Amino acid sequence: MLPFEEADIQAAKSVALRSMAALPDPELDQVYEHVKALDPTGRRFAAVLRDTIDQLLNGEVTGRYDWKTLFKTEKTHAGTLVEINLQREFRFADGDAMDYQIVGIDVDCKYSQQFGGWMIPPEAVGHLCLLAWADDYRSRWSIGLVRIRGEWLNTGNNRDLKLTIKAAHRDKIHWLWRNEPLPENVLLHMDAADRNAVLAAGSGQQRLNELFRRVQRRRIGRNVVRTVAQQKDYMKRVRGNGGSRSALRPEGILIMGDYASHRMIAGRLGLPLPEEGEFVSARVTPSGPQHGDSPRVSLDGKEWVLAQPDDLVVPAPALPSHTRGD
Structure with missing residues (x-):
């Protein structure tokens, strides 16, 4: 074996990874453009994320308005609900190996309330992943696409063998919308x-x-x-x-x-x-x-x-009559 230094080996790996990340990915581009066309403003995605959090809180029955008051099982269920509600909203077809098929391409879907906390299963390696994040405390949300590569994932002992994306490789995510305003949870x-x-x-x-x-x-x-x-x-x-x-x-x-x-x-x-x-x-x-x-x-x-605080209180005018088609 040639006497290469460990630093040389690591540098070579780093160059190879950067080259791999820079390669064209036509499938990612196709899915990106299709999803962006479905929701050019991001308003539909924002509404689904807002509604899913509200669905979990179930305030009409429970009176809850704070994510912290959810049970652990409810928080775990959040990712599944986001996946279901996005599929219903955008009518994504079922995937073969992954959650969805978008323009004929398998795409997995992962949600995390904590940015960077997406849990990636082993079977998603090599596939496209739609990453969703929404934080009710910051009133912000993001949606991005990434091609999962094993070398970009953290090592860990998760019993389901699911891993997170290394912070150093989050720049590989192609953001459709980044840090957008989430409709406010006024009670919170x-x-x-x-x-x-x-x-x-x-x-x-x-x-x-x-x-x-x-x-x-x-x-x-x-x-x-x-x-x-x-x-x-x-x-x-x-x-x-x-x-x-x-x-x-x-x-x-x-x-x-x-x-x-x-x-x-x-x-x-x-x-x-x-x-x-x-x-x-x-x-x-x-x-x-x-x-x-x-x-x-x-x-x-x-x-x-x-009215300003020092203006006298005067009865408000009537609002105009309207119909749902107004």
Whole structure:
């Protein structure tokens, strides 16, 4: 044997690995382009990840809003649910050896709530892997594609022989979306004193009223409403005719939903636009000279602006009538 130094051997291996990583991968490119075309903005992926976390929390039944309160078995089940829900959303075909077939190519799917924690099984080596990550505490998510190579995996004693990708090789991941905003879990992120006041407010209707009173100018998702109300008819509790909209109108608070007319009002007031199943509440007041060039909207024959803390409380105008096709 030639007297090569260990450092020389390792350097040669490093060069070989870099060369291998740099080789074209037409299958990866095809899957990447196809998935990107299915969801150019990433909105559908974000919704699936948000809904899957909410599905695990099951707030309507359990009242939970925090990932840390899940049982160990539920956290373990998260990856399977992400895999199922992505397949349902994008109608990926079943794979032969892996989870999916995308444009005729086998692709495995792995989810981790901890970035870099994807557990790769031995049978995935050589295959493409769709890596998903979502962190409810940071309100961020990522989706990427990588061709799994054995030399890029950590060694370990996992009883299923599953291994993680070495940190030094995460740069081999081709990110479709990286560190994107995850729809916010408002209950998790709101001020603790406000959250305690909401949850202690009594009936489901009273809790929802307190939620929209205390959490203004932020998008509030359907699952937060469901968790706070803990009632089957939770959406009815938001609407007028006895719901939070009519209860909070005397306090000057508007609750805008995902209807086009409501989104237009929110936009003109400079508020976040409610997406499907979301609401945004805000206290408004008639426009006066003191409001300068603040964003405004015309309702009930008056110009309205977002109220400042020192503005007098004035009953809010009625929101325009709408239909689901609005």
